[in-house]
Amino acid sequence: MAGKLQNKIAIVTAGGSGIGAATARRFAREGAAVVIADLSGSRAERVRSDIVSAGGRAVAFKMDVADPEAVEATVKLAIDSFGRLDILFNNAGMAEVSLIHETSLESWQRVLAVTLTGTFLGMKYAIPVMRRQGSGVVVNTASISGIRGDYGMGSYNAAKAGVINLTRTAALENARHGIRVNCVCPGAINTRVAEILGKGHPDEFRQRMGAAHPVGRMGEADEIANMVTFLASDEASFITGASFVVDGGVTASTGLPQMPGIQS
Numbered sequence: 328m329a330g331k332l333q334n335k336i337a338i339v340t341a342g343g344s345g346i347g348a349a350t351a352r353r354f355a356r357e358g359a360a361v362v363i364a365d366l367s368g369s370r371a372e373r374v375r376s377d378i379v380s381a382g383g384r385a386v387a388f389k390m391d392v393a394d395p396e397a398v399e400a401t402v403k404l405a406i407d408s409f410g411r412l413d414i415l416f417n418n419a420g421m422a423e424v425s426l427i428h429e430t431s432l433e434s435w436q437r438v439l440a441v442t443l444t445g446t447f448l449g450m451k452y453a454i455p456v457m458r459r460q461g462s463g464v465v466v467n468t469a470s471i472s473g474i475r476g477d478y479g480m481g482s483y484n485a486a487k488a489g490v491i492n493l494t495r496t497a498a499l500e501n502a503r504h505g506i507r508v509n510c511v512c513p514g515a516i517n518t519r520v521a522e523i524l525g526k527g528h529p530d531e532f533r534q535r536m537g538a539a540h541p542v543g544r545m546g547e548a549d550e551i552a553n554m555v556t557f558l559a560s561d562e563a564s565f566i567t568g569a570s571f572v573v574d575g576g577v578t579a580s581t582g583l584p585q586m587p588g589i590q591s
Contacts, residue, residue, distance in 0.1 A: 329358060330356065330357030330358035330359075331357040331358070331556060331557075331559075331560040331561070331562065332354055332357040332358050332359035332413075332414070332556070332559060332560060333357070333358030333359075334358060334359075335354075335358065335359040335360075335413040335414055335559075336359065336360050336362075336405055336409040336410070336411050336412050336413050336414070337351075337354050337359045337360070337361050337362070337412075337413065337414035337415070337416065337559070338361075338362045338364060338401060338402065338405050338412065338414070338415050338416065338449075338453070339351040339354065339361060339362070339363055339364065339416045339418060340364045340365070340390070340392050340401075340416065340417055340418050340419040340445070340449060341364075341365055341366070341392070341418045341419035341420070342361070342362075342363035342364055342365050342371060342374060342416075342418070343363065343365030343366075343367050343369075343370025343371040343373070343374055344365070344367075344370050344518065344519055345516070345518030345519055345520070345548050346418055346468065346513070346516060346518060346548045346551045346552065346555075347363075347365070347416070347418045347419075348363075348370075348374045348548070349547075349548035349549045349551070349552040350416055350418065350548075350551070350552040350555045350556065351363050351374050351378065351385070352374065352377065352378060352552075353549070353552040353553070353555075353556050354414070354416075354556065354559070355378040355381070355383035355384070355385060356381075356383070357556060357560070359413075359414065360383075360384035360385065360408075360409045361378060361383070361384070361385045361386075362385070362386055362387075362388060362401060362404055362405045362408065362409075363375050363378075363385055363386070363387045363388070364387075364388045364389075364390040364392075364401045365387075365388075365389065365390065366389070366390070366391055366392075366419075367389070368387065368388075368389030371387035371388060371389065372387045374387070375387035384409070386404065386408050388400075388401055388404055392417075392419040392441055392445030392446075392448065392449065393440040393441050393444060393445050393448075395448055395451075395452075398445070398448040398449055398451075398452050399452045401452075402452045402453050402456060406456065411456075411460060412453055412456045412457065412460075412463065413457075413460075413462070413463055413464065414463070414464045414465075414466070414559045415449055415450070415453040415463070415464070415465045415466070416465075416466050416468075416555060416559070417445070417446045417449040417450065417465065417466070417467040417468065417490075418468045419441060419442070419445050419446075419468075420441060420442040420445075420468060420470075420483075420486070420487070421437070421438055421441045421442060421483075422438060422442075422480060422482075422483040422520075422524070423437070423438055423482060423483070424479045424480060424524065425479060425481075425482075426479055426481075427481040430481060430482060434482065435482045438482035438483055438486055439482065439485070439486050439489075442483065442486035442487065442489075442490065443485075443486040443487075443489040443490060443493070446467050446490050446493060447493060449465075450465055450493075450497050450508070453465065454497070454501060454506065457501075457504070457505075457506045458501070458504045458506065460505075461504065461505045462505040462506065463505070463506045463507075464506070464507050464508075464558070464559050465494075465497065465506065465507070465508040465509075466508075466509055466510065466511060466555050466558045466559055467490050467493070467494050467508070467509070467510040467511075468490070468510065468511060468513070468551075469487050469490040469491045469494065469510040469511065469512045469570060470483075470487040470490075470512055470513060471512050471513070471514050471572060471574045471577055471578050472484050472487045473486075473487030473488040473489075473490060473491045473512060474488075474491070474512060474570075474572070474578060475578060487512075490510060491510055491512070491570050494508055494509065494510040494568065494570065495568045498567040498568030498569075499568060502567055502568075507558075507563070507564075507566065507567040508567055508568065509558045509563070509566060509567060509568065509569050509570070509571065510569075510570050510571070511551060511554050511555055511558065511570075511571050511573060512570050512571065512572045512573065512574065513546060513551050513573050513574060514540060514545075514546055514572075514573065514574030514575050514577045514578075515536040515537075515539070515540065515545045515546065515574075515577075516545060516546045516547065516548055516550075516551060517533060517545040517546065517547055517548070518548055521533050521536075521545075533545055539577060540574070540575035540576060540577055541575060541576030541577070541579065541580065542575040542576055544575065545575075546573065546574070546575055550573065551573055554571055554573050558571070
């Protein structure tokens with residue numbers, strides 16, 4: 328039986344680990360050929376090797392999403408390798424923890440360059456190809472941090488909020504050209520982020536993040552890949568300009584404590 332993405336061609340940025348790697352593998356299982364673009368060429372190559380070993384089609388490319396020439400080259404690689412481009416998963420992002428008044432301009436610009444400008448560049452170079460084809464899908468990774476604020480994460484909050492509204496604008500501009508643009512807003516996901524933001528205590532970080540979710544745990548990369556795959560497929564053919572929260576119930580709460588006398 329054919330997969331949901333049979334014969335589709337996809338680019339996945341930050342595809343060498345975490346959500347990107349899980350989605351690249353899922354795309355391949357659903358029948359897509361995948362360009363795995365990642366700042367780490369070795370991580371991208373490992374995912375490519377896994378896909379090819381399982382009988383799929385994939386190429387790996389070392390790429391910095393903040394570099395316009397590299398992003399343009401990634402789109403060209405998809406065309407040269409597979410003949411077209413049907414799906415762009417703009418997944419790359421980064422965060423640096425700092426209070427706003429203590430954040431350096433360099434840090435601010437670095438986070439926005441990767442997280443917001445990188446998303447813009449992906450669409451800038453992919454959308455013309457999709458317009459010529461008369462079809463295409465873009466899925467951007469935003470975050471619940473683009474919907475709510477986080478203490479000490481001002482640059483990341485601003486960048487992810489920008490991704491959400493950039494998604495809406497891109498959807499409006501391209502709907503009549505057969506292109507759908509949506510974004511997914513994950514909660515805390517059990518990826519390398521725990522090692523980076525946990526600052527030497529990843530297990531403690533995972534426990535604390537898990538406890539913040541009503542379901543009692545962090546999400547897994549495959550759970551985000553499930554949503555991305557749905558949005559990339561024809562099953563989501565009437566969905567564009569939307570933001571999908573996948574957060575284990577975090578944003579369902581007002582943040583107020585449980586009322587006294589109520590048993591959970």
